[in-house]
Amino acid sequence: MNSTPFRSGYIAIIGRPNVGKSTLINRILGQKLCITSRRPQTTRHRILGIKTTDEGQFIYVDTPGMHSDGKKAMNRYMNRAAAASIDDVDVVLFVVEGLKWTEDDQRVLKRIQQDARSPVILVLNKADKLSDKSDLLPQIQELAPQYDFAAVVPISARKGMNTDVLEQEIAKLMPEGEMIFDEDQLTDRSSRFLAGEIVREKLFRYLGQELPYSLTVEIEQFEEEEGMYRIGAVVYVERSGQKSIVIGKKGEQLKLIGQDARLEMEQLFGCKVFLQIWVKVREGWSDNERMLRNLGYNDDL
Missing domain, CATH: 3.40.50.300 (P-loop containing nucleotide triphosphate hydrolases)
Incomplete structure (x- = not known):
């Protein structure tokens, strides 16, 4: 013992x-x-x-x-x-x-x-x-x-x-104490949240110096069907010029970001993932308290 x-x-x-x-x-x-x-x-x-x-x-x-x-x-x-x-x-x-x-x-x-x-x-x-x-x-x-x-x-x-x-x-x-979470639990965050973070990481890695700070990701769809996840992500940028940079020539940049994100999600979730990413302009999102709350930036999390 x-x-x-x-x-x-x-x-x-x-x-x-x-x-x-x-x-x-x-x-x-x-x-x-x-x-x-x-x-x-x-x-x-x-x-x-x-x-x-x-x-x-x-x-x-x-x-x-x-x-x-x-x-x-x-x-x-x-x-x-x-x-x-x-x-x-x-x-x-x-x-x-x-x-x-x-x-x-x-x-x-x-x-x-x-x-x-x-x-x-x-x-x-x-x-x-x-x-x-x-x-x-x-x-x-x-x-x-x-x-x-x-x-x-x-x-x-x-x-x-x-x-x-x-x-x-x-x-x-560390103080003596009981187990707080289940022993096989890795995080308090949902799979939906982690999917959004993976997409955001790929955007940070593929894009230029300043652009990543002007964008955020929202997961609009997260459904499990027949042993796979169907995920829909929206990338919000602040200006239309940024949208074209994220998408890239003939959509090549966004395609690469999506492929990379999908592979990492499949590794994390242990199943097939069908991922779609859209890019939308939402002016001033990073300096608008209400918009930030709507996008999941909550102080209580």
Whole structure:
């Protein structure tokens, strides 16, 4: 009989955009849940990733990157979603990039200093890029006096370096408790939501520098029939010129995006997928609070 008490709780992963939060959660879960791209602000929603072992159930909260650009309603929503995740969790992972420190990092640290009531682990990501790990020491010495971190762990989320050590540190801080979700559950999000995120990731990966920030995806149809999913997605852009870029010459761009998204959905859902994507113009959607709510950007999610 296992004498070690079962532990369960929530771990918020926070940091500025593009430090590797979603890559870290995917690595810990051992499969892809959160969409990733090289572009900042790919993550727009809070997403729970659930890892259940014999020792405990660890519920990771992936959050949008906190950033100072609060001009649009979309940016304000993302900052609220990230900030809210610091409350009511058992452990906070503050993810920063190895040797890079920015104003946005400082902003996140200030929020932690003000609001964090749980232990905070400082996670120095992208450490694989350093030939000498001692190069991290000056940054650690700079940050250590600014907050009483429960642990400092250098990792590489992309390569899996030291992530097992990070999980051990998290387990030490996790309270004893019952299982919160079913043991085979991976996330609190629906298949419909995940389908929309997959389409959005492909748009981020295929399109130019700025365009992805002007678009969003809504799943209008999600039906199961005869062992397959029939999915209809609408891509909303803000201007008609953007619509033609998404579709591409003779529809080739949209075709590639659709093929890529369909293959990933089939892998995730374990069945055949029939996917159709339409592109529509909805001017100013990213700066309209009501439109954002209609498109699923809700603070209570």
